[in-house]
Amino acid sequence: MISKNQQKQLRALGQKKYRKQHGLYLVQGEKNVIELVDAGLAIEQLFATSEFLTKYEAKLATTTCVEAEEEVLTKVSTLVSNNAAIAVVPMPSVQEINTDGLVLALDGVSDPGNLGTIIRLADWYGLTQLVVSENCADQFNPKVISATMGSFVRVNVVRTDLEAFLKHYQGECYGAFLGGESVHQCQFSPNAVLVMGSESHGISDPIAACINKKVTIPAFGGAESLNVAMATGIILDNIKRCHA
Amino acid sequence: MISKNQQKQLRALGQKKYRKQHGLYLVQGEKNVIELVDAGLAIEQLFATSEFLTKYEAKLATTTCVEAEEEVLTKVSTLVSNNAAIAVVPMPSVQEINTDGLVLALDGVSDPGNLGTIIRLADWYGLTQLVVSENCADQFNPKVISATMGSFVRVNVVRTDLEAFLKHYQGECYGAFLGGESVHQCQFSPNAVLVMGSESHGISDPIAACINKKVTIPAFGGAESLNVAMATGIILDNIKRCHA
Structure with a gap:
């Protein structure tokens, strides 16, 4: 059973302020929680339905579990469905940026769904790191974790002063612009940064000043733009086919 | 001013049953309404704020407009923001499938956001038609129209018995499977159908039986899948680069 106090704590972790204060974040839903368990990452506490605990009994042998009713999990969850389990997870320690190979960097991507989708894409294309500017959405926001579909366990998100990083970066720096x-013609270097800009304003001026080459997805029709996550997927696919 | 009766009618058009009964659908928000006006499509009636009507006065000379308060528009709208205008629009007449060139077809894509995003993608890649199976989301659902970001005016959505269509189709039939x-190796024919399957079950068995060639986006990491709209974008990009 989840106590009233625990319910209050879980709800508080929906907010950035409390996540930061406690160094904890939430992972919700069957798929994401099982990815977390399979990855062997530390779990502070797991609240789950008896069905979930029975189904995954073998995997959960060393995890601190609390059985809970699905309706209580739904009440404290930020998800509208699939509330079989909620894990409270310690934030990983801050890591240095690894500049080997392709580095994907986001400048001001503020929508949690877009950030989560881009983490999933990074994972699909084999990137184990995503660099985000300080004004990007919080990578520990439950909506971000949810949209990653489990990929958050394999992609290390590094929040940094993007301008300072790019000023010292030695390789090619690609940026997505209209x-x-x-991207169908471009010969991409395997050691490079790809910068994607914000939903509403694209790449900001200080970051644009660090870009060596502007790249564009060719348009064949009347649409003015593509969503930033969609554009990231298409450009990553074009880069990866150069080096497959 | 919008009368109580008009408010009721607008709210009713949020539902498929009433859209079908009246042969009308809603287009909401500044971007989508202006795309509609610019495309010269018929508009039954336009409800908009005085700011909107003033800003676009020249474009709206021949449109039947009703001035409304933004708070009333928000009340009857399905959008959470940008409620500057709501247009009531007659559904276009049903068209035959045009089998020239690339035909994009969806099998059971049920999420309105995904359908709208795919309409926007089709438009980006120059397709003027999208074929959808009978169990796909309703293309006149306000969430679909909203997600198209104006592309609904340039892409003709044809709802059909997809199995019957594919059985008579003469060209290559590609289907997205794991x-x-x-898709990085495939030599795509310029005259072909590309079928994308549903969010939860992929391409259904009867449709799979009509596919000549299964195609896949190569994965380089740990993610198990990509969202259907994302996959559609990446595959369309691969097809288009073969024929650019």
């Missing part, structure tokens, strides 16, 4: 070189 | 030929 009106750059077509 | 474990097919890599």
Whole structure:
């Protein structure tokens, strides 16, 4: 059973302020919680339905589990469905940026769904790191974790002063703009940064000043733009086919 | 001013049953309404704020407009923001499938956001038609229209018995599966159908039986899948680069 106090704590972790204060975040829903368990990451506490605990009994042998009614889990969850389990997880320690190979960097991507989708994409294309500027959405926001579909366990999100990082970066620096070189023609370097800009304003001026080459997804019709997560997926696919 | 009766009618058009009964659908928000006006499509009636009507006065000379308070528009709208205008629009007449060139077809894509995003993608890649199976989301659902970001005016959505269509189709029929030929290697025919399956079950068995070639986006990491709209974007990009 989840106590009233625990319910209050779980709800508080929906907010960035409390996550930061406690160094904890939430992982919700069957798929994401099982990815977490399979990855062997530390779990502070797991609240789950008896069905979930029975189904995954073998995997959960060393995890601190609290059985809970699905309706209580739903009440404290930020998800509308699939509230079989909620894990309270310690935030990983801050890591240095690894500049080997392709580095994907986001400048001001503020929508949690977009950030989560981009983490999932990074994982699909084999990137184990995502660099985000300080004004990007919080990577520990429950909506971000949810949208990653489990990929948050394999992609290390590094929040940094993006301008300072790019100023010292030695390789090629690609940026997604309208009106750059077509990604169908571009010969991508395997050691490079790809910067994707914010939903509403694209790449900001200080970051644009660090870009060596502007790249663009060729348009064949009337749509003015693509969503930033969609554009990230298409550009990553074009980069990866150069080096497959 | 919008009368109580008009408010009731607008709210009713949020439901498929009433849209079908009246042959009308809603287009909401500044971007989508202006795309509609610019495309010269018929508008039964336009409800908009005085700011909107003033800003676009020249474009709206021949449109039947009713001035409304933003708070009333928000009350009858299905959108959470940008309720500057709501247009009531007659559904277009049903069209035949045009089988020239690339035909994009959806099998059971049920999420309105995904359908709208795919309409926007189709428009980006120059497709003027999208074929959808009978169990796909309603293309006149306000969430679909909203997600198209104006592309609904340029893409004709044809709802059909997809199995019957594919059985008579003469060209190549590609389908997106896990474990097919890599889209990075595939030589795509310019005259072909590309079928994308549903969010939860992929391509259904009767449709799979009509596919000549299974294609796959190569994965380089640990993510198990990509969202169907994302996968559609990446595959369309791969097809288009073959024929650019």
